[in-house]
Amino acid sequence: MRTEGRAKRLPRAVRERQIMDAAVDVFSRLGFHSASMDEISEVAGISKPMLYAYLGSKEELFATCIRREATRMMEAIATGVEPDQEPDVQLWSGLRAFFGFVGENRASWMVLHRQASNQGGPFAVELMDMRARAVSLVAALLTQSTKAPATKLEAESLAAALVGAGESLADWWLDHPEEPAGVVAARLMNLVWMGFGDLVDGNVWHPPSRR
Amino acid sequence: MRTEGRAKRLPRAVRERQIMDAAVDVFSRLGFHSASMDEISEVAGISKPMLYAYLGSKEELFATCIRREATRMMEAIATGVEPDQEPDVQLWSGLRAFFGFVGENRASWMVLHRQASNQGGPFAVELMDMRARAVSLVAALLTQSTKAPATKLEAESLAAALVGAGESLADWWLDHPEEPAGVVAARLMNLVWMGFGDLVDGNVWHPPSRR
DNA sequence: CCTGGTACCTACTCGCGAGTAAGACTACTG
DNA sequence: CAGTAGTCTTACTCGCGAGTAGGTACCAGG
Structure with missing residues (x-):
């Protein structure tokens, strides 16, 4: 869909940084409870299971x-x-x-x-x-x-x-x-x-x- | 069940005070999100629909x-x-x-x-x-x-x-x-x-x- | 070509808690 | 006692979001 094409198959360390950045962004805007793992994964440009595989539960991530x-x-x-x-x-x-x-x-x-x-x-x-x-x-x-x-x-x-x-x-x-x-x-x-x-x-x- | 018997049929104004007191107590201990209307109603010694009938939604109550x-x-x-x-x-x-x-x-x-x-x-x-x-x-x-x-x-x-x-x-x-x-x-x-x-x-x- | 491993996804389960339907009980009034 | 107004309850619906099952795509080395 994206003309640029989705950046694929990045190494784990890079993804973790992206996810952390997205999480800080979302948590800062919505707070812990109102932030959903779905939104964080979306902002990070990644699917939810990746999030759990790399950073663990919501509390661990926070x-x-x-x-x-x-x-x-x-x-x-x-x-x-x-x-x-x-x-x-x-x-x-x-x-x-x-x-x-x-x-x-x-x-x-x-x-x-x-x-x-x-x-x-x-x-x-x-x-x-x-x-x-x-x-x-x-x-x-x-x-x-x-x-x-x-x-x-x-x-x-x-x-x-x-x-x-x-x-x-x-x-x-x-x-x-x-x-x-x-x-x-x-x-x-x-x-x-x-x-x-x-x-x-x-x-x-x-x-x-x-x- | 209670030997004292449950205090029954109190006028609305009294119930509202009890509910407010209970709500302040629960909110102060758990915070807005973690507090549940069920617990507030329990602490207030009343059922949930009463809570909604008198004080409206959770946000209104807070x-x-x-x-x-x-x-x-x-x-x-x-x-x-x-x-x-x-x-x-x-x-x-x-x-x-x-x-x-x-x-x-x-x-x-x-x-x-x-x-x-x-x-x-x-x-x-x-x-x-x-x-x-x-x-x-x-x-x-x-x-x-x-x-x-x-x-x-x-x-x-x-x-x-x-x-x-x-x-x-x-x-x-x-x-x-x-x-x-x-x-x-x-x-x-x-x-x-x-x-x-x-x-x-x-x-x-x-x-x-x-x- | 198979074996394995890592990145990655769609499509679920499942519990919790906000909010409600529908009625029961009590009390006062005529 | 019938009517009605206010108190109060049990027992639901229903959506949201955390967490997962089970797979697909891609890339090694043999």
């Missing part, structure tokens, strides 16, 4: 998607962050990397945040794991900053709040894409580092060296 | 739950906040009211935040509406604070970040219930008003008058 996208994101952030710097610079580079990733991988972000967060299934584990890594990373950054958070519990709760602020702001950003990533990241940086109290007085935070 | 719980929460916050006060005091009272409500209505909060937020159905409207009200309320508070957020977009994005921080911290709190509401609220207050920069230096925010 978990695999989560793991892949979470890994990509954590790597992007780890690459972007600058260790051995002052805490505020570390936080700043981390925020830039995070918003940069979200801006260039909207579907990935939607799967990770909007879809996976509240499905009670076994995949929530993957998601919670990544989130926990992010939180403890921030918490380590906070405790490293000498005095401030006295107890471990306090550092962790503040980190949770900060991560939540980042997630929420990323969601807001999806509805206001006209803003560049750097501006959004800078706003959150000012909020959490300076606080409203300083912002009201006109005191803003800015990076030590403008490149 | 939307009604969202609306009821959202209204309860917004009223709790509106009652707790103190207008005509300095911005920081207003924010403080609002945070206290919010965490107080969440602490005493865990199921309500779960339905509102974890379940309703990402279902693409018609009920998302209800939820987004409440969230938008909360965000614009905070945004108004920010713009009212003289200089800080120059543009409307900036105020709104900061408000979104703050609301997200509150939601995330509330979720974290569900997993660490040993902390009292006031402590958690105070932490977020310090984070968003003082900022990490001040907290690192040991500068903390505290309410003007200790009651």
Whole structure:
């Protein structure tokens, strides 16, 4: 039917990539429950039994998607962050990397945040794991900053709040894409580092060296 | 079968309350998709056709739950906040009211935040509406604070970040219930008003008058 | 040409859960 | 007691979607 002819008999590894891409796309648009294996197989340009033969059940497929996208994101952030710097610079580079990733991988972000967060299934584990890594990373950054958070519990709760602020702001950003990533990241940086109290007085935070 | 005998022939208004309570309970535990009308009717101690006769379809029922719980929460916050006060005091009272409500209505909060937020159905409207009200309320508070957020977009994005921080911290709190509401609220207050920069230096925010 | 293996498909089964048909029981009214 | 209005139930239909049975096409190596 297609004039191009259907690409046939591709090796397994290639098909698996195609299927994963299609799955992330569909899951991000419809969510786990509303997405059907039929639609995923259709988007992937493949039949359903192939899907099951290669990636297993629907839950396994979803978990695999989560793991892949979470890994990509954590790597992007780890690459972007600058260790051995002052805490505020570390936080700043981390925020830039995070918003940069979200801006260039909207579907990935939607799967990770909007879809996976509240499905009670076994995949929530993957998601919670990544989130926990992010939180403890921030918490380590906070405790490293000498005095401030006295107890471990306090550092962790503040980190949770900060991560939540980042997630929420990323969601807001999806509805206001006209803003560049750097501006959004800078706003959150000012909020959490300076606080409203300083912002009201006109005191803003800015990076030590403008490149 | 029951020794107590089944409570029979209750008036419609009473049944509707029972059903709503049961629905909030089940939705909060299982989420919209995984919750079945059979289970809701069972928890409510009633048969399924009654459920449909009184509250309509599953989506209508869910939307009604969202609306009821959202209204309860917004009223709790509106009652707790103190207008005509300095911005920081207003924010403080609002945070206290919010965490107080969440602490005493865990199921309500779960339905509102974890379940309703990402279902693409018609009920998302209800939820987004409440969230938008909360965000614009905070945004108004920010713009009212003289200089800080120059543009409307900036105020709104900061408000979104703050609301997200509150939601995330509330979720974290569900997993660490040993902390009292006031402590958690105070932490977020310090984070968003003082900022990490001040907290690192040991500068903390505290309410003007200790009651 | 056969044997085997891998890519790939059409066409099913089957359970679950939303929604309903049809009526039974109770209570109040005249 | 007949009529009727509201409460309440058992016992279905029916579509959707996860997962599968059983095969076909194509390409090795012998």
